Amino acid sequence: MRIMAIDYGDARTGVAISDLTGSIVGTTLVVPSYNREKTLLQLKQLVEQHGVTELVMGFPKNMDGTEGPRAALYREFAALLQEATGLEPVLWDERRTTVDAHRILSDNNRHGKKRKATVDAVAASLILEGYLAFRRR
DSSP states (O other), rough: EEEEEEOOOOOOOEEEHHHHTTSEEEEEEEEEEEHHHHHHHHHHHHHHTTTTEEEEEEOBBBBTSSOOOOHHHHHHHHHHHHHHHSSOOEEETTTTHHHHHHHHHTTOOHHHHHHHHHHHHHHHHHHHHHHHHHHHH
C-alpha cells in the first residue's frame, strides 16, 4: 500500500509518496501547478506509476481550526483529483507545514532558489508524516 500526500499550490505542488509498507516517506518531488489540468494529469500518472492506493491532501485551516479562505478552492481541486484518479483524497490539516518546511530547509542551509525548488516537497513530506503517524495510533 502506498500513500501519496499533496501540498497543492498556485505555482508548485509538492508530492510525497510513502514506501510500499505505508510507514515512511519514500519519494518526494514537485510538479508545476500553473495549469490545473496538467497538474491533475501529472498527479494521476504518479498514482498509476507508484501504485498509490490512498491520497491525502493538505487542507488550509486558520490557526483557530476554522476553514481558511482558500478552502473552497482546495475542496474543488480534491473533487477533480478524485475524478481523475478514482481515489478520494483525505483532507489533512496543513497548518504550519510550509512554515516548518522553511525552517527545516533554513536549518540545513537551503536558501534562495534551492529552498524555493524544494519547500513544497518538504511540506508534502510533513503532511504525509503527520498522516502516517495518525494512522499508526
